Amino acid sequence: MRVLVPFAADAPKTRLEPVLSADERAAFARAMLRDVLAAIDAVGYEPTVLSTAPLELEEPISAPVVVDDRPLTPAVDARLPERSEDDPVAVVMADLALATPDALERLFAAGGDVAIAPGRGAGTNALVVRHPEFRVDYHGGSFLDHREITAEIGADLAVVDSFRLSTDIDEPADLVEVLVHGTDRAPASLRERGFELEADDGRVGIARAGNATSS
Ligand SMILES: Nc1nc2c(ncn2[C@@H]2O[C@H](COP(=O)(O)OP(=O)(O)OP(=O)(O)O)[C@@H](O)[C@H]2O)c(=O)[nH]1
Numbered sequence: 001m002r003v004l005v006p007f008a009a010d011a012p013k014t015r016l017e018p019v020l021s022a023d024e025r026a027a028f029a030r031a032m033l034r035d036v037l038a039a040i041d042a043v044g045y046e047p048t049v050l051s052t053a054p055l056e057l058e059e060p061i062s063a064p065v066v067v068d069d070r071p072l073t074p075a076v077d078a079r080l081p082e083r084s085e086d087d088p089v090a091v092v093m094a095d096l097a098l099a100t101p102d103a104l105e106r107l108f109a110a111g112g113d114v115a116i117a118p119g120r121g122a123g124t125n126a127l128v129v130r131h132p133e134f135r136v137d138y139h140g141g142s143f144l145d146h147r148e149i150t151a152e153i154g155a156d157l158a159v160v161d162s163f164r165l166s167t168d169i170d171e172p173a174d175l176v177e178v179l180v181h182g183t184d185r186a187p188a189s190l191r192e193r194g195f196e197l198e199a200d201d202g203r204v205g206i207a208r209a210g211n212a213t214s215s
């Protein structure tokens, strides 16, 4: 199985702008990328990063990086035509900071012509494509679109129910999940920057340097 990890290298995680500066967002996005690559590696696959620009990293990553500056959908589609049942392609987003080898292994072993781990808000956080006619259509409720595409081409769809894979880190409130359930670099990156959990009567939130940023 080939495993692609798309990565927006230039201005990642803009929806975290209320709580992180541009440099902090870039560092946090790279920390999440490293955690995702390590989890894929631990399942026994060598991931390839599909990046919008060359990655300049102080500490290099061992995964190969392919640069394609097209938007996400055409960049991923360009890597799909060669796959077959015997050579599936998986696409795992780089912002799945909670991903573990066990969670990914369940997705990779799910079977189906197409297997999808949906994200909250109807995104497509990770998928495995075995059907030759399947093409992606990311953004704007892509899980719904992908479900429709599989029906149109007569493909079997396996939907993988996974808390860890459904939790992509998009918005400030999602940082709580990183601090609670994250495993390595991503939670460390937040703690280094002064983020901590803030327990109240209701949901746990995050606070930074004494200021509540989300609850
Ligand atoms: N190769 C590639 N990856 C992308 C592109 N846009 C987003 N990604 C990656 O796709 C995954 C999901 O991205 P999103 O959450 O939709 O976008 P984001 O850029 O990370 O965050 P926002 O700026 O807040 O929308 C992440 O791993 C991104 O790094 C793109 O145009 N090309």
Ligand SMILES: C[C@H](OP(=O)(O)O)C(=O)O
Binding pocket: 072, 119, 121, 122, 123, 124, 125, 137, 138, 139, 140, 141, 142, 143, 168, 170
């Ligand atoms: C890539 C995109 O992510 P979202 O915009 O839902 O976070 C999607 O899952 O289609």
